Amino acid sequence: MPSPRQQFGQQGEDRALTLLLQAGLKLVGRNFRCRSGEIDLIVLDQETLVFVEVRQRTHNRQGSAADSVNQRKQQRLIRAAEVFLLRNPRQGLRPCRFDVIAIDGDAAPEWIRDAFRVPSP
Template sequence: MATAGTGPADTGRAAEDHALATLQNAGLRLLQRNFRCRFGEIDLIMRDGNVLVFVEVRHRSSARFGSAAESVTYRKLQRLLAAARIYLGRHPELGDCPMRFDLFGIDGGAGNGPPIIQWHREIMSGEQEIFGDG
């Protein structure tokens, strides 16, 4: 995965660009990128058919501190859920859509060999977590 710049923001943007292209090639449609609220940011909000998909994108150039997937903490998941609640509050027309939370992880690349790309679908159950059904 080539990056346009050298800083963390440039690397993060390149990872999001790669994730977006991959997900769009898989048939998902972008609704919003980098949704920000007081709880944080949702990298990509997409539709997969009738399913609303909240995507967290993570990149790790080195496995020294764990993989991209391992970098997602319980606290980050809670903030992602809270941000999704805010998004749904601002878009009530999407409130009846089934939803899921995905993780798009990129490990390595940029001098560390070819990147390993993993798309983890349904990292947690949206309806149960957001609406307390479970």
């Protein structure tokens, strides 16, 4: 049985997925896990593969949901995306981007497209 925290996270992901599907994106994967981290949602935006981080907070005492996707979290997402692409080589031929869907309290989800990029070597 999922914990209350897991149920809360699942509800946020469900809201985010609804938003993405209503915008015409197509679901490729959900909760991709590897040693490097987890990607909440993977969707196709036409030909672009989008890795989506969903952050939900009931209050902003420690900052907004969007603010919580800090550099450390971004690096974990990038590494997890690299693993996904290695395991799914056909998907690696597509352009990729990282989006964040931030949900603060009862407010409508904020969809931040191209929220961050992979740093140049």
